Amino acid sequence: MISRFKAEIATATLTASLGLVTVIGALEFGIGWGDAGPESGAFPFYIGLLVIGASLGNLAQMARDRSALQAVFLDREQAHRVGSFLVPMLAFVILAVTLGLYVATALYLAFVMWRQGGYHLIVSAASGVAAAILFYVVLEYAFQVPLLKGPLESALGLY
Amino acid sequence: MPKKTPWMIATAITVAVGSMAHADWKPTKPVEFIVTSSPGGGTDNFARVVQSIISKNNLMDQPVVVTNKGGGSGAEGYVYAKVATGDAYKLTFGTNNEYLLPYVAKLAYKASDLTPVAAMAMDEFLIWVNGNSEYKDAKSYVEAAKAKPQTLKMGGSQSKDTDQTLTSLIEDATGAKFIYVPFQGGGAAGVQLAGGHIDSNTNNPNENVGQWKAGAVKPLCVFSPTRLAEGPKVTADMGWADIPTCKEAGVPIDQFQMPRTVWLPSNVPQDAVTFYADLLKKVSQTPEWKEYIERTSQTNRFLVGEQLKSFIADDDAKNKKVFEREGWIVK
Amino acid sequence: MENFASLLHGFSVALTTYHIALMIVGVLLGILVGVLPGLGAPNGVSLLLPLTFTMDPVSAIILLTSMYWGALFGGSTTSILFNIPGEPSSVATTFDGYPMAKQGQAAQALTLAFLSAGFGALVGVILITVLSGWVAKFALKFSSPEYFAVYFLAFASFVGLGGTSPFKTIVSLGLGFAFAAVGMDTVSGALRLTYGFSDLLGGISFLIAVIGLFGIGELMLTMEEGLRFDGIRARVRPRDVIKTIATMPRYWVALLRSSAIGCWMGITPGGPTAASFMSYGLAKRLSRRRDGFGKGEPEGVVAPETADHAAGSSAILPMLALGVPGSATAAVMMGGLMIWGLNPGPMLFIERPDFVWGLIASMYLGNIVAVLVVLTTIPLFASILRIPFAIIGPIIVVVCFIGAYTVAGRSFDLWLALVFGLVGYLFKKLDYPIAPLVLAMVLGDKAEDAFRQSMIMSRGSLSIFWSNGLVGTLITLGLVLAFWPLVSAALRKRAKSDASSVIA
Numbered sequence: 003m004i005s006r007f008k009a010e011i012a013t014a015t016l017t018a019s020l021g022l023v024t025v026i027g028a029l030e031f032g033i034g035w036g037d038a039g040p041e042s043g044a045f046p047f048y049i050g051l052l053v054i055g056a057s058l059g060n061l062a063q064m065a066r067d068r069s070a071l072q073a074v075f076l077d078r079e080q081a082h083r084v085g086s087f088l089v090p091m092l093a094f095v096i097l098a099v100t101l102g103l104y105v106a107t108a109l110y111l112a113f114v115m116w117r118q119g120g121y122h123l124i125v126s127a128a129s130g131v132a133a134a135i136l137f138y139v140v141l142e143y144a145f146q147v148p149l150l151k152g153p154l155e156s157a158l159g160l161y
Numbered sequence: 162m163p164k165k166t167p168w169m170i171a172t173a174i175t176v177a178v179g180s181m182a183h184a185d186w187k188p189t190k191p192v193e194f195i196v197t198s199s200p201g202g203g204t205d206n207f208a209r210v211v212q213s214i215i216s217k218n219n220l221m222d223q224p225v226v227v228t229n230k231g232g233g234s235g236a237e238g239y240v241y242a243k244v245a246t247g248d249a250y251k252l253t254f255g256t257n258n259e260y261l262l263p264y265v266a267k268l269a270y271k272a273s274d275l276t277p278v279a280a281m282a283m284d285e286f287l288i289w290v291n292g293n294s295e296y297k298d299a300k301s302y303v304e305a306a307k308a309k310p311q312t313l314k315m316g317g318s319q320s321k322d323t324d325q326t327l328t329s330l331i332e333d334a335t336g337a338k339f340i341y342v343p344f345q346g347g348g349a350a351g352v353q354l355a356g357g358h359i360d361s362n363t364n365n366p367n368e369n370v371g372q373w374k375a376g377a378v379k380p381l382c383v384f385s386p387t388r389l390a391e392g393p394k395v396t397a398d399m400g401w402a403d404i405p406t407c408k409e410a411g412v413p414i415d416q417f418q419m420p421r422t423v424w425l426p427s428n429v430p431q432d433a434v435t436f437y438a439d440l441l442k443k444v445s446q447t448p449e450w451k452e453y454i455e456r457t458s459q460t461n462r463f464l465v466g467e468q469l470k471s472f473i474a475d476d477d478a479k480n481k482k483v484f485e486r487e488g489w490i491v492k
Numbered sequence: 493m494e495n496f497a498s499l500l501h502g503f504s505v506a507l508t509t510y511h512i513a514l515m516i517v518g519v520l521l522g523i524l525v526g527v528l529p530g531l532g533a534p535n536g537v538s539l540l541l542p543l544t545f546t547m548d549p550v551s552a553i554i555l556l557t558s559m560y561w562g563a564l565f566g567g568s569t570t571s572i573l574f575n576i577p578g579e580p581s582s583v584a585t586t587f588d589g590y591p592m593a594k595q596g597q598a599a600q601a602l603t604l605a606f607l608s609a610g611f612g613a614l615v616g617v618i619l620i621t622v623l624s625g626w627v628a629k630f631a632l633k634f635s636s637p638e639y640f641a642v643y644f645l646a647f648a649s650f651v652g653l654g655g656t657s658p659f660k661t662i663v664s665l666g667l668g669f670a671f672a673a674v675g676m677d678t679v680s681g682a683l684r685l686t687y688g689f690s691d692l693l694g695g696i697s698f699l700i701a702v703i704g705l706f707g708i709g710e711l712m713l714t715m716e717e718g719l720r721f722d723g724i725r726a727r728v729r730p731r732d733v734i735k736t737i738a739t740m741p742r743y744w745v746a747l748l749r750s751s752a753i754g755c756w757m758g759i760t761p762g763g764p765t766a767a768s769f770m771s772y773g774l775a776k777r778l779s780r781r782r783d784g785f786g787k788g789e790p791e792g793v794v795a796p797e798t799a800d801h802a803a804g805s806s807a808i809l810p811m812l813a814l815g816v817p818g819s820a821t822a823a824v825m826m827g828g829l830m831i832w833g834l835n836p837g838p839m840l841f842i843e844r845p846d847f848v849w850g851l852i853a854s855m856y857l858g859n860i861v862a863v864l865v866v867l868t869t870i871p872l873f874a875s876i877l878r879i880p881f882a883i884i885g886p887i888i889v890v891v892c893f894i895g896a897y898t899v900a901g902r903s904f905d906l907w908l909a910l911v912f913g914l915v916g917y918l919f920k921k922l923d924y925p926i927a928p929l930v931l932a933m934v935l936g937d938k939a940e941d942a943f944r945q946s947m948i949m950s951r952g953s954l955s956i957f958w959s960n961g962l963v964g965t966l967i968t969l970g971l972v973l974a975f976w977p978l979v980s981a982a983l984r985k986r987a988k989s990d991a992s993s994v995i996a
Binding site for chain 3: 031060084087092094115
């Protein structure tokens, strides 16, 4: 179980570090003001500082209101539900970059329908493959938009 | 590392590999055209015209898919081509930015990471001023800029790209000094000139012809050794051939042009390079291509093989000199 | 009345059975690409372009613009039904459109969106009919300082520092600006904030952020709440559509105001995205029901949609007259113009009046056709929502990622969309506003470029922002709006003290 307080602190720390990364990146390009107006790093530099400042402001506010922020941010049940959505989605992205988007689509749809939708495995697998083929026909043939492809498509000689 | 060596090695390898693998290379799946500009840009137009000519005249059995990768002034497209090494199905369309970009920005590709296939046309540059401007010729404009250094505004597309390079060349050749204002593209620079917000720009003919017709802008001179080809009059009394060359007009720059180039990734079979060079040669002989060249007032010049390499080496050296003088080179 | 005569001539060009058929085909194809994953109006237009090479230019532009209208309507559909904006300009439609759909009012939201969009587009077309010459000249007055002022005005009217924690608003806004700064910097030609990653060369696409923050982030919230769309199982009867049509006159103030904002932003090159955000922001400030905004307030759908389409259609004219495309779609269309042998520019109106006025006439007809077509398809789209979540949920996920990939064809963007999804989920749960981030990403780099170009022109002096009446007015107006919460508080205080002094 995660309390709202912890979530707030973690997020504010995250945004502050993003601000810091921006500031460091911007320093490389000069942050001064010349004849040609501000240099290319100036704008990101001050934006970075602003983000850091506001994140610190958030942290201060959180520290002050700590007692009011003990509410539950994510309980076990919710975490389970989010996880059961997030993990297959993560697997989908990993499959997409290794096996291509079409294969990943078929596998992902089939898995989610089967495990979470409670459909029969054969129905799920058929739907997944059908959806992938449908996307393929519409995108590659009708609209000539190429998607990421993997070893299967090469083996079939499609691309 | 000296710039030419990797090319030679690459060529040697491709020749060796190519001669072993295929006697006569032909595409067996769709070919991807990578455009190193966003939709609507000059390079985009170039690639799409080539695509339309190929499909209209059935010059290739396989279909063509065009993708725009214009991020980072086109660097995105070149990096993409670099990663696709050995893939003879990815043809990259660009300008001289292929070998000039790596000088001015830290990029994840080197000029030698791509194999040149052909240069198909040369885009011309002109000095343009507002239609109501008091300046009638290039000489008086440059004199005015000399008299009041850093007051006249020269607009152009992007920074440290062809327009700014040309501006720097003009400054070096004449001693004038302009304020260079970079815009997102030639179109925007053209509108800013028509609206009188800047004093001049160095747009390509195609980028300003609409405004010229309406009298909102007027050309002073063209950076070409000879005048542009004769054609129908653009305004009531002037056509492209009536514009003096800059040398005639007293700006001592003989020539400044931008090649429209086509590239393949490295390590592709030599036969594939030959195949595409022949294909593009056929494209350049069609009436549609001739019509495109005329409409955009470019100069038709088709270069492949050794001629292309020596042109690139030459153009590369000329531009590098300017970059060095201006201190634009990174690292 | 010269324009009116030209328009009548235009109608005679456009009103043929062949052209009406082209409009219907164009609109249907447009809706298809607008709704389908990863396809937008630019894809559709560039795909159809080769087909038009052999067509007469008037017919060709009618086909392409009709497709454009269709795609805009299709984009609003996905915003409302799935919280996934198809086009940048329909982001603001999600703010109230999606909550309405969640409450079972999908049909009402879609009807309102389509009708207001149609209304806005018509106002835009009427404007360019009446004022065509003036509009083109006025657009020429705009240079970098004026551009900056227009963007500033859009920011000022949308981002008020009220509402939730001001720190959170600033963090969101700042992150948006930082993301927008990644990639090539036009003014210096340098690559910024890429940290050596080639994948960041092209910058962080705004569309990826939207797909992640809105689409995936929303799905995660839905999941957490228990695997279903709340009450989104809309039962759509044609009667609902008709009933909603009858409520339209109620929003006349919002319609007129939003049309005015849209036309203004379309002509001054603020564009449809800035217009829709600005219109939503002003509607929220000025409405009597401002507390309902963000929770499914119909006016929150009417305002951005009207402004979006008013801007989209009024922007066509400066594009033709100046030759500067306002959007990717417009750029592809302009490429088409050149291939058909037409040169965009001021002379187009004089050289090819049949083309220009045929196009303007077709904008009237095309939008009417589009509204009729989309209204009849509402029940079809709304029925998508009756598909069980175990099927439609993962399909939306796939659609989001396919969309993310097609933006630039980079597998890196798949990861980016996933990260933005997590950020969206976190931000929504912790009450960070997402809209300022989105607006900053859309307008941030444009505003910065305009600012720095102005500084180059003025050689570093800020006085350029008050150098003429136009830019001075815009900037001052922007400042007033930006500090409006303070101004209004001061006014209220003063009014109170006046009142109390009267009593005393």
